[in-house]
Amino acid sequence: xxxxxxxxxxxxxxxxxxxxxxxxxxxxxxxxxxxxxxxxxxxxxxxxxxxxxxxxxxxxxxxxxxxxxxxxxxxxxxxxxxxxxxxxxxxxxxxxxxxxxxxxxxxxxxxxxxxxxxxxxxxxxxxxxxxxxxxxxxxxxxxxxxxxxxxxxxxxxxxxxxxxxxxxxx
Numbered sequence: 322x323x324x325x326x327x328x329x330x331x332x333x334x335x336x337x338x339x340x341x342x343x344x345x346x347x348x349x350x351x352x353x354x355x356x357x358x359x360x361x362x363x364x365x366x367x368x369x370x371x372x373x374x375x376x377x378x379x380x381x382x383x384x385x386x387x388x389x390x391x392x393x394x395x396x397x398x399x400x401x402x403x404x405x406x407x408x409x410x411x412x413x414x415x416x417x418x419x420x421x422x423x424x425x426x427x428x429x430x431x432x433x434x435x436x437x438x439x440x441x442x443x444x445x446x447x448x449x450x451x452x453x454x455x456x457x458x459x460x461x462x463x464x465x466x467x468x469x470x471x472x473x474x475x476x477x478x479x480x481x482x483x484x485x486x487x488x489x490x491x
Contacts, residue, residue, distance in 0.1 A: 323385050324432045330425045331378055331437075332390045337421055338375035342368045344397040344414055348407040357404065357472075359480025363458070364407070366484045373487050374444070381440050404472070405462050412455040419448040443489045 323331075345368040352360035379389050401407050422444045429437040458479070465471030 323382075323387055323437065324428075324434060327425065327428055327432065327434060327437055328382065328387050330428060331382055331387075332392075334421060334425060335375050335378045335382075335389065336392050336394060337418060338371050338378060339394045340397070341371035341414065341418060342375065343394055344399070345371060345411070347397040347399060348401075348411060351401055351407055352404075355404065357476050359476035359478065360404075360407075361480075363479040363482050364411070366482050367411070369484050370487070374447075377487060377489055381437075385436075404466060405459065408455060408458045408462060412452065412459060415448065415451045415455050419452060422448055440489075443487075447487075 345364045349361045349364040349368060352358070352364060382389055399407075399410050401410070422441060426438060426441045426445065429435075429441060461475055461478075462472075465475050
């Protein structure tokens, strides 16, 4: 059995992952509405990844004979004033997710719950990738986004992203 504090934190993380999916679906919609379909594709795939992350946390709870406690997922509904704003929102959100996972890891470490630490290792690595990817979109937008041809090429690059399911084995 998992420590009750860890169970609560893992359930909170499930909610955070669903919120992430909502946020990225909203960002996807924003870009598609602006005819930046490549950006939209990138964030749609990000939505799928976040959904998968939620399911991985759920499966981990279930594999440890713990009950899932779903809570309301707040609608994201951000307001964007430029094509850059959604990427900034994504980067800042990923930093919050990283902090949340690190907090769970710290409790697992304190409780000497090595199984949960091992499970979280994948997410620690994943969060490094998530922050780097969103930061890269911002940097590329800053370099090329003010030029219509550059924005078009960046949109094409982001649209080439392909969904890859997570490889974490539970």
